[in-house]
Amino acid sequence: MASMSSFVGSAQDPHQDFTIHNLPLGIGETWAGDGKRTVLSRIGDTVVNLDALASGGFLSGPILSSDVGRSALRSNSLNELADLGPNAWFELRQTLQRLLSSNEGVLRDDKAAREKVFYGLDDVVMRCPMEVGDYTDFYSSKEHASNVGAMFGRDPPLMHNWGCLPVGYHGRASSVVVSGTPVRRPRGLVLPKGATDPVYKECGVLDYELEMGFFVGQGNDLGCPVPCDDARKHILGLVLVNDWSARDIQKFEYVPLGPFTAKNFATTVSPWIVTLDALEPFEMEAPEQTLAPVSSYLCHSAGRPRQTYDIDLEVSISTSQNPETKTIATRSNFKHLYWTIDQMLAHHTVTGCNARTGDLIATGTITGSREDPMSYGSLLEKSWGGTRNFKLDCGAERTYLLDGDRVTMRGRCERGGVRVGFGECTGVVLPANPEASN
Amino acid sequence: MASMSSFVGSAQDPHQDFTIHNLPLGIGETWAGDGKRTVLSRIGDTVVNLDALASGGFLSGPILSSDVGRSALRSNSLNELADLGPNAWFELRQTLQRLLSSNEGVLRDDKAAREKVFYGLDDVVMRCPMEVGDYTDFYSSKEHASNVGAMFGRDPPLMHNWGCLPVGYHGRASSVVVSGTPVRRPRGLVLPKGATDPVYKECGVLDYELEMGFFVGQGNDLGCPVPCDDARKHILGLVLVNDWSARDIQKFEYVPLGPFTAKNFATTVSPWIVTLDALEPFEMEAPEQTLAPVSSYLCHSAGRPRQTYDIDLEVSISTSQNPETKTIATRSNFKHLYWTIDQMLAHHTVTGCNARTGDLIATGTITGSREDPMSYGSLLEKSWGGTRNFKLDCGAERTYLLDGDRVTMRGRCERGGVRVGFGECTGVVLPANPEASN
Numbered sequence: 001m002a003s004m005s006s007f008v009g010s011a012q013d014p015h016q017d018f019t020i021h022n023l024p025l026g027i028g029e030t031w032a033g034d035g036k037r038t039v040l041s042r043i044g045d046t047v048v049n050l051d052a053l054a055s056g057g058f059l060s061g062p063i064l065s066s067d068v069g070r071s072a073l074r075s076n077s078l079n080e081l082a083d084l085g086p087n088a089w090f091e092l093r094q095t096l097q098r099l100l101s102s103n104e105g106v107l108r109d110d111k112a113a114r115e116k117v118f119y120g121l122d123d124v125v126m127r128c129p130m131e132v133g134d135y136t137d138f139y140s141s142k143e144h145a146s147n148v149g150a151m152f153g154r155d156p157p158l159m160h161n162w163g164c165l166p167v168g169y170h171g172r173a174s175s176v177v178v179s180g181t182p183v184r185r186p187r188g189l190v191l192p193k194g195a196t197d198p199v200y201k202e203c204g205v206l207d208y209e210l211e212m213g214f215f216v217g218q219g220n221d222l223g224c225p226v227p228c229d230d231a232r233k234h235i236l237g238l239v240l241v242n243d244w245s246a247r248d249i250q251k252f253e254y255v256p257l258g259p260f261t262a263k264n265f266a267t268t269v270s271p272w273i274v275t276l277d278a279l280e281p282f283e284m285e286a287p288e289q290t291l292a293p294v295s296s297y298l299c300h301s302a303g304r305p306r307q308t309y310d311i312d313l314e315v316s317i318s319t320s321q322n323p324e325t326k327t328i329a330t331r332s333n334f335k336h337l338y339w340t341i342d343q344m345l346a347h348h349t350v351t352g353c354n355a356r357t358g359d360l361i362a363t364g365t366i367t368g369s370r371e372d373p374m375s376y377g378s379l380l381e382k383s384w385g386g387t388r389n390f391k392l393d394c395g396a397e398r399t400y401l402l403d404g405d406r407v408t409m410r411g412r413c414e415r416g417g418v419r420v421g422f423g424e425c426t427g428v429v430l431p432a433n434p435e436a437s438n
Numbered sequence: 439m440a441s442m443s444s445f446v447g448s449a450q451d452p453h454q455d456f457t458i459h460n461l462p463l464g465i466g467e468t469w470a471g472d473g474k475r476t477v478l479s480r481i482g483d484t485v486v487n488l489d490a491l492a493s494g495g496f497l498s499g500p501i502l503s504s505d506v507g508r509s510a511l512r513s514n515s516l517n518e519l520a521d522l523g524p525n526a527w528f529e530l531r532q533t534l535q536r537l538l539s540s541n542e543g544v545l546r547d548d549k550a551a552r553e554k555v556f557y558g559l560d561d562v563v564m565r566c567p568m569e570v571g572d573y574t575d576f577y578s579s580k581e582h583a584s585n586v587g588a589m590f591g592r593d594p595p596l597m598h599n600w601g602c603l604p605v606g607y608h609g610r611a612s613s614v615v616v617s618g619t620p621v622r623r624p625r626g627l628v629l630p631k632g633a634t635d636p637v638y639k640e641c642g643v644l645d646y647e648l649e650m651g652f653f654v655g656q657g658n659d660l661g662c663p664v665p666c667d668d669a670r671k672h673i674l675g676l677v678l679v680n681d682w683s684a685r686d687i688q689k690f691e692y693v694p695l696g697p698f699t700a701k702n703f704a705t706t707v708s709p710w711i712v713t714l715d716a717l718e719p720f721e722m723e724a725p726e727q728t729l730a731p732v733s734s735y736l737c738h739s740a741g742r743p744r745q746t747y748d749i750d751l752e753v754s755i756s757t758s759q760n761p762e763t764k765t766i767a768t769r770s771n772f773k774h775l776y777w778t779i780d781q782m783l784a785h786h787t788v789t790g791c792n793a794r795t796g797d798l799i800a801t802g803t804i805t806g807s808r809e810d811p812m813s814y815g816s817l818l819e820k821s822w823g824g825t826r827n828f829k830l831d832c833g834a835e836r837t838y839l840l841d842g843d844r845v846t847m848r849g850r851c852e853r854g855g856v857r858v859g860f861g862e863c864t865g866v867v868l869p870a871n872p873e874a875s876n
């Protein structure tokens with residue numbers, strides 16, 4: 001597998017996320033202005049129009065050449081393709097890998113065909129890859145939850161239930177936006193230090209949360225939980241997620257029903273869904289779960305290990321004054337998560353909740369190690385509740401995000417010469433809307 | 439207005455919810471088996487096919503006879519009509535009221551036309567009235583929140599933030615089901631009394647929550663909050679809501695991020711959306727807000743009063759042994775809510791969250807008075823945390839719901855001889871799925 005290569009030159013770049021081992025799925029508008037959304041993949045710096053590929057007769061596998069397969073690729077969202085299930089995704093990936101490999105001439109040697117199905121990155125505006133029915137956010141990093149607990153003075157820092165189940169809450173689907181969408185600083189109710197009454201004001205403590213999320217492919221019926229063993233059959237793939245958070249608003253509102261307006265103003269996802277098939281080479285055993293006994297519905301059958309993925313993650317920040325100077329603020333890895341994606345989906349559906357095609361389920365902030373502040377997945381932790389500044393490479397200092405700051409997340413896997421990456425999940429902070437002032 | 443009457447006989451029944459003053463909106467399948475969903479209204483025990491009415495040329499107003507209006511009535515959901523905005527809803531209601539009134543002959547005297555547009559109740563299977571993008575649940579009853587706080591030993595029973603903003607959380611949209619859908623008793627993690635580790639078991643403490651909810655008509659853009667004064671322009675109408683709750687599962691999971699699997703297995707709504715226009719005769723001033731100063735974004739402009747509605751609510755329970763014997767378990771009224779629907783929408787969007795057409799926003803449990811246990815909107819309160827039984831009229835006793843129990847909610851307004859009701863929101867409890875057992 002490591003020796004596979006593509007005839008698309010940019011795919012061979014050693015720093016390329018979108019190698020022939022990746023072949024992610026996305027949705028974009030391929031012609032400026034006409035607004036038609038198209039099902040896409042990507043190889044190197046080339047975007048592949050899968051509808052055009054199917055029209056050209058290149059996708060001859062049994063599922064994708066059928067009526068439902070053809071309809072899914074002609075759709076303006078990925079939901080139809082996701083609903084076809086893992087065999088369809090596998091067939092598509094296998095076919096693409098063959099069509100794009102160095103030793104296959106059918107596209108390589110057909111300039112007219114290539115002109116119909118290949119686009120430059122600049123010819124495409126990427127959109128949110130799926131129509132999100134429901135968005136859920138978990139809290140699966142032991143290191144992150146422990147940091148937050150310790151900061152709030154809890155000893156031990158983790159609550160008892162945290163070790164027994166993957167704690168999660170329902171988020172807001174309407175404000176899930178694609179990478180590149182600017183994020184407006186919110187206004188809300190904040191309790192100033194020492195005050196008894198809250199004040200309606202601009203958020204002063206705007207934060208990012210480094211997360212990943214998975215999109216549900218085929219859903220489950222209401223009343224029929226998904227067992228751990230079956231979870232991955234329901235998961236199309238992963239994206240990077242920035243769960244923007246207004247800490248001061250959150251602090252005042254969140255007891256007892258959880259975060260609400262502090263999180264529902266924007267959640268950014270990367271545009272390319274990296275499939276579980278593409279991530280398979282980077283599977284590894286998940287950390288042992290020693291905090292508490294794990295209930296049967298959160299366990300795989302005997303002999304089936306709890307698997308996670310080795311995905312390096314980083315967050316960089318740049319300012320509007322020095323947009324070219326990016327400071328790495330966080331370096332972490334998906335593999336540190338205590339709860340796996342299988343356990344998240346099994347828990348989400350345990351009482352019978354139906355997951356639907358297009359649902360986004362995020363992991364929660366991914367912090368690497370409590371000993372290493374560079375691995376902290378949020379500024380809340382990095383600044384230890386706002387008590388510590390850090391220096392950007394451009395010389396400026398930050399505790400939390402200022403207007404004009406750009407936050408960019410990246411993720412990549414590499415093993416034995418095989419590389420698969422997520423591209424970026426980026427957003428710039430806009431000043432609060434002046435019209436909303438009081 | 440009180441003197442208006444319809445030529446549809448059943449609409450004149452003094453106990454009829456669906457008088458000529460109501461004319462709610464719903465979605466149903468009008469022919470058994472073909473699965474086509476149609477936009478409907480209702481008068482008495484007659485269902486009105488609005489698509490057929492438009493096809494017959496009866497809806498001649500400027501909005502509904504336009505291409506977008508015609509398309510909205512031909513749709514298989516109410517979302518398109520909702521997105522047309524208040525002028526379209528008003529036009530539809532005015533036209534229907536005229537067409538169905540006693541002194542208008544155009545339908546009354548045209549048997550062939552009536553046969554095309556009128557259906558019996560048994561000819562229609564009602565579906566969820568809207569495609570729900572996001573579901574949010576508030577916690578707006580001071581009496582309910584105080585009961586819960588007191589039960590948990592808090593003194594004062596209300597948290598400080600409760601009086602400053604309408605506390606709410608994101609719920610699960612996928613499991614919003616229409617009245618009549620059975621609800622399966624969930625399984626999940628429960629901490630037995632005195633135990634240190636939780637057990638995976640059937641919910642033993644299944645509850646209803648008497649709520650109402652509103653559906654969003656036209657949404658707002660991300661980043662642009664809806665002011666209180668504009669809120670009702672964005673609201674199509676109200677339905678009854680039963681926010682089924684697994685109290686034992688909730689207790690173990692909900693700190694610190696709020697209820698999750700304990701609430702996401704089902705939320706039942708009544709099928710007929712009663713529009714704000716129909717509720718106008720029952721408007722009344724909302725209770726004074728004396729707990730804390732109310733921030734500007736939660737206030738109307740000077741001179742515009744905070745309005746709510748006078749809607750009598752009741753919950754009845756019957757058992758599988760005695761399905762005909764219905765015991766009233768709760769009698770309450772919408773007017774007791776501390777926070778208004780305007781304030782809920784203004785708060786929901788204050789940080790910039792975008793509401794979308796079809797979003798369901800529920801009020802939270804509506805308890806009437808802390809002095810009157812018959813007004814408690816949940817069994818959690820009625821049984822005071824499971825410590826008190828109550829007798830059903832059939833002789834059985836209950837603390838919480840048992841398998842086979844049916845919970846039915848009703849709501850109605852009456853003033854000066856004008857009556858508008860919500861029909862019912864009902865669901866029966868099925869035993870836990872045996873296959874999910876461990």
Ligand SMILES: [Ca+2]
Pocket residue numbers: 137138209211243364365
């Ligand atoms: Ca988060």
Ligand SMILES: [Ca+2]
Pocket residue numbers: 575576647649681802803
């Ligand atoms: Ca509720």
Ligand SMILES: [Mg+2]
Pocket residue numbers: 171242243244263264265266267
């Ligand atoms: Mg978010």
Ligand SMILES: [Mg+2]
Pocket residue numbers: 609680681682701702703704705
């Ligand atoms: Mg519910």
Ligand code: NI
Pocket residue numbers: 014015414419
């Ligand atoms: Ni390399």
